[in-house]
Amino acid sequence: MAPAVLIENLKKRYGSVEAVKDVSFQVEPGEIFGLLGPNGAGKTTTLRALCTLTTPDAGKIEVSGISVIDNPRAARKRLGYVAQEVAIDKILTGRELLQLQAALYHLNAAVIKQRVEVVLDLLGLQEYADKKTGTYSGGLRKRLDLAAGLLHAPDVLVLDEPTVGLDIESRFIVWEFLRQLREAGTTVVITSHYLEEIDALADRVAIIDKGVVIASGTPSQLKDKVGGDRITLRIREFTPPEEAEKAKNLLEPLSFVQEVIINNAQGNSLNLVVTPQNDALITIQQSLNHVGLPVFGISQSRPSLDDVYLAATGRTLMDAELAALGNRDPKAEKKQNMR
Secondary structure (H helix, E strand, C coil), X not given: CCCCEEEEEEEEEECCEEEEEEEEEEECCCCEEEEECCCCCCHHHHHHHHCCCCCCCEEXXXXXXXXXXXXXXXXXXXXXXXXXXXXXXXXXXXXXHHHHHHHHXXXXXXXXXXXXXXXXXXXXXXXXCCCEHHHCCHHHHHHHHHHHHCCCCCCEEEEECCCCCCCHHHHHHHHHHHHHHHHCCCEEEEEECCHHHHHHHCCEEEXXXXXXXXXXXXXXXXXXXXXXXXXXXXCCCCCCHHHHHXXXXXXXCCCCEEEEEEEHHHCCEEEEEECCCCCHHHHHHHHHHHCCCCCCEEEEECCCHHHHHHHHHCCCHHHHHHHHHHCCCHHHHHHHHHC
């Protein structure tokens, strides 16, 4: 059986900006596959290339064995795409909007009637179907957008940040719906910069940074590769670099410490990978106090996907998000979106 999605050596440049440098992954039929990474990592460009909305400069893209580049019309029949921004006409009712979308898919009248009722039931929208979409809450608008992406019963549903801006209850509704889709055999490809979302939903995940896949596997596999518990330590709220280095040199020789990383973006905090043991926190505090270094804050946890990202790049996803925001060029973004 062909992979539901196959992407090999994908590259895409916008002028001087290399949005996607070299992205490769494959998605198996009937799984939820997550693309995790900060804004500007190349996630959306990768999805737009997959969905025939932009032409890559190089690479191979297939959906169920069909080349997206050579046969885009056939590929689109297998794909459903829900963009990050909800696109609905506020003067139409939910049912009218779905009927319009179904007509754009060139479905015949009998199929349109049947499919509209199916997706309204799937997303719990029947009681809102005949109300104008301009009266919908953010969560309802997103659910309607998901319904529109499923009208033609695609093999693969592609979602770009499907829960951004939603409240917790609406996010959980979308999560449960995606799990039900998977159980019914639909393949789902989802991008997110919410760690807990990918961790909760994805069967497998690829982490993208600066246009390159830096890690891939199941969430458990990725976290197991990092190994050990994590300890986050602050000497002071904003630790001087020389004190952070002193603490690092002191802690690295401890028998249970596997690695120490100084996180410059977060006030020179220290991120430790340690072999789990009951007295780890006490031993660290005593070692620092012995040389006159205080402990402003310390915590211990199991590895997370953020730890995977930190180990691969030396910064957390939050750091990368903040860096991306600081480097944003509104004019360049507008030009890219117009393409």
